[in-house]
Amino acid sequence: MNGRGALVLKVVYPLLALLLVIVVWHLAVAYYQIPRYVLPAPHDVALHIADDWRALMKGFGVTFIEFLLGFVLGAGAGFVFAVLMDAAQPVRGILYPILIVSQAIPIVAIAAALTIWLGFGLAPKLVIVALVVFFPVVVNVLDGLASVDADLLKLVRAMGASKLQVFRHVKLPATYSPLFSALKLSATFSVTGAVIAEWTASTSGGIGAYLLQANSRLNTSGTFAAIAFLAALGVVAFLLVVLTERLLTPWRTSSTARRWSRAYWRD
Amino acid sequence: MTTAPAKLALSRVSHRFGETVALAPTDLTIAPGEFVSVVGPSGCGKSTMFNIIAGVLTPTGGRVSVDGRDVTGRAGEVGYMLQKDLLLPWRTVLENIVLGATLKGGASRKEREEGVALARRYGLGDFVNHYPAALSGGMRQRVALMRTLAMHRDVLLLDEPFGALDSQTRFAMQQWLLSVWERERRTIVFVTHDIDESVYLSDRVVVMSPRPGRIRRILEVPIPRPRPVSCLTTPEFAAIKREILDIIYEEAPQIGAGTPETGA
Numbered sequence A: 001m002n003g004r005g006a007l008v009l010k011v012v013y014p015l016l017a018l019l020l021v022i023v024v025w026h027l028a029v030a031y032y033q034i035p036r037y038v039l040p041a042p043h044d045v046a047l048h049i050a051d052d053w054r055a056l057m058k059g060f061g062v063t064f065i066e067f068l069l070g071f072v073l074g075a076g077a078g079f080v081f082a083v084l085m086d087a088a089q090p091v092r093g094i095l096y097p098i099l100i101v102s103q104a105i106p107i108v109a110i111a112a113a114l115t116i117w118l119g120f121g122l123a124p125k126l127v128i129v130a131l132v133v134f135f136p137v138v139v140n141v142l143d144g145l146a147s148v149d150a151d152l153l154k155l156v157r158a159m160g161a162s163k164l165q166v167f168r169h170v171k172l173p174a175t176y177s178p179l180f181s182a183l184k185l186s187a188t189f190s191v192t193g194a195v196i197a198e199w200t201a202s203t204s205g206g207i208g209a210y211l212l213q214a215n216s217r218l219n220t221s222g223t224f225a226a227i228a229f230l231a232a233l234g235v236v237a238f239l240l241v242v243l244t245e246r247l248l249t250p251w252r253t254s255s256t257a258r259r260w261s262r263a264y265w266r267d
Numbered sequence B: 001m002t003t004a005p006a007k008l009a010l011s012r013v014s015h016r017f018g019e020t021v022a023l024a025p026t027d028l029t030i031a032p033g034e035f036v037s038v039v040g041p042s043g044c045g046k047s048t049m050f051n052i053i054a055g056v057l058t059p060t061g062g063r064v065s066v067d068g069r070d071v072t073g074r075a076g077e078v079g080y081m082l083q084k085d086l087l088l089p090w091r092t093v094l095e096n097i098v099l100g101a102t103l104k105g106g107a108s109r110k111e112r113e114e115g116v117a118l119a120r121r122y123g124l125g126d127f128v129n130h131y132p133a134a135l136s137g138g139m140r141q142r143v144a145l146m147r148t149l150a151m152h153r154d155v156l157l158l159d160e161p162f163g164a165l166d167s168q169t170r171f172a173m174q175q176w177l178l179s180v181w182e183r184e185r186r187t188i189v190f191v192t193h194d195i196d197e198s199v200y201l202s203d204r205v206v207v208m209s210p211r212p213g214r215i216r217r218i219l220e221v222p223i224p225r226p227r228p229v230s231c232l233t234t235p236e237f238a239a240i241k242r243e244i245l246d247i248i249y250e251e252a253p254q255i256g257a258g259t260p261e262t263g264a
């Protein structure tokens, strides 16, 4: 695919889709004469966003930080767990059932308990977001570590590699692709996690709290403004993961090493 | 071949996996610069023998020596290459070629230069910065051999290195391997299922048989080098091929016929 084709596919089409949604929304409100307190028209929402821009942006910032810190925490912890579980069979045997059971508990229930233990600050939000991303990362990284070709391991051992070198140069890079699959999948769920966490302890001033407040006042334009910001947050979260993936796994998207990378040979 | 000092020697090397005797006590001596092929039906212990020589499998009996030094159970003493190219997809061609040095603590500038020279010499100079995914099967296998060459081991063990390639690529690779061998003067031990390939490439062909895995015969290939493609159709070539086939099929007359569970 050439550069222009890629641009059309990745930027122009999504924007067109967004425009289409707004147009249909506008027409529906106008045609069926839906009252504003049921479904505000796009321009009502736009006006509300313009009016309350600072509060919304602040909320966006708060929720974004909750997402980002919780996401990195959960991904990091999941990665370390997976490596430990792969290295030691007993660790795996003990942890796996616990992990599975923990997944069966609804996140809302955990959120309530966490508020009791950790209070109303940032901590319970981070933990909730971290929990959302933790499990997929553990499972995928474990898969990645286990799927390293036995012949490849034999070959590098025959080359005289130590266990540590094998881990660093063979097993670790093999986890990148499955790791990022998990991260992409859980990026938008993590935003949902942050919102749920804000609902159980809504003193943080994030977008989730904003939504709850607008909703309780039957401020439908406010609710929809918050929804729009949450959607934007989900997209930003996803794009951040995709961008990081592109930077860290160049071999998946490019046929040669990047010119500025250490891997690139020049005479 | 017994007059020259041995480059590689197996003495009474044997291995069993539980009840299975994968390799009965085996002796084999290979001279410096020799090209020896190993043929035999599936399961006769060829890969087991290679794993033992490569040091990734410690034999239940016997010893392996390189240049007279005992290297039994010691990895990193010989170069090893398998049917799968096993290139690391996240490393460029050059980084794959210098993998041996990287695994020993890091490839120096000099080792990387050598890797580039190797790639240029063998026709992959334009691809040093490519990732393996961008290469054809034949090119990948050439990179895999360069990775083995770059480890500077005198003995190379190649276990069905061309087994996964189509017949035309395979033929080109055989020519290429001979040119590499002639230039680098390494000692090559080469496992294959292709009798033509074994005769065409080798100074000697080791014929093995299963249950228990053991060496049946070792045949000399007295066809002079360099060997033109036309030598494949000479009566001399056909005679050696016939002899190898006779040894292999006298043991296992029919596929599907009941075979005894234990050999010896």
Ligand SMILES: Nc1ncnc2c1ncn2[C@@H]1O[C@H](COP(=O)(O)OP(=O)(O)OP(=O)(O)O)[C@@H](O)[C@H]1O
Binding pocket: B017, B020, B021, B022, B040, B041, B042, B043, B044, B045, B046, B047, B048, B049, B213
């Ligand atoms: N890890 C193992 N555990 C148990 N048995 C094994 C193991 N590896 C090999 N064997 C057995 O040892 C015997 C020899 O196997 P080996 O892989 O050396 O054969 P081969 O000659 O390389 O066969 P092929 O031509 O199919 O590659 C076979 O009977 C095989 O089933």
Ligand SMILES: [Mg+2]
Binding pocket: B046, B047, B048, B159
């Ligand atoms: Mg084999």
